Amino acid sequence: MDCAQSCHQEPCHEHEVVIAPKGLSRRGLLAGFAGVVAAIGLGGFGESALAASKTYTACKTTDVRVGGAKIVTLPGTSTRVVITQPKKGVFKAFSPICTHEGAPLNGISGTSLVCNSHGARFNTTTGAATAGPTRKALKAYKVTISKTSVRVTI
Numbered sequence: 443m444d445c446a447q448s449c450h451q452e453p454c455h456e457h458e459v460v461i462a463p464k465g466l467s468r469r470g471l472l473a474g475f476a477g478v479v480a481a482i483g484l485g486g487f488g489e490s491a492l493a494a495s496k497t498y499t500a501c502k503t504t505d506v507r508v509g510g511a512k513i514v515t516l517p518g519t520s521t522r523v524v525i526t527q528p529k530k531g532v533f534k535a536f537s538p539i540c541t542h543e544g545a546p547l548n549g550i551s552g553t554s555l556v557c558n559s560h561g562a563r564f565n566t567t568t569g570a571a572t573a574g575p576t577r578k579a580l581k582a583y584k585v586t587i588s589k590t591s592v593r594v595t596i
């Protein structure tokens with residue numbers, strides 16, 4: 443089909459038809475498409491790659507007694523985690539920040555991590571809130587054991 447505009451050549455890119463709402467230029471259409479791509483999150487691929495998880499050696503298995511807990515700072519970071527060993531050889535890792543109002547956890551009582559601010563308690567195996575003003579569990583992290591090292595992925 444020949445160009446319906448003044449040149450009558452085939453194919454004609456100079457006079458190609460761009461379907462656009464009245465008053466919207468081709469440049470405006472492309473800018474709009476870029477906005478849609480950003481809005482649906484396609485621009486976030488790079489961000490998710492940056493947010494990839496990383497594994498750290500948190501402590502030695504002997505640093506946490508059976509039924510106990512220890513708060514450690516992951517090497518090379520300012521991230522603190524609480525490591526528990528609710529049963530022999532079973533290690534868990536959680537955020538040491540109370541899910542009520544963000545106070546640091548204070549200690550362990552039986553099978554509970556305790557926040558003294560308002561009395562919240564969290565299960566040392568699951569991190570679930572078991573008492574106090576919050577029902578939200580502690581953030582849990584993946585734990586792996588490598589020989590005698592407790593490794594935490596955040």
Ligand code: FES
Nearest residue numbers: 540542543557560
């Ligand atoms: S901040 Fe921990 S119970 Fe309120």
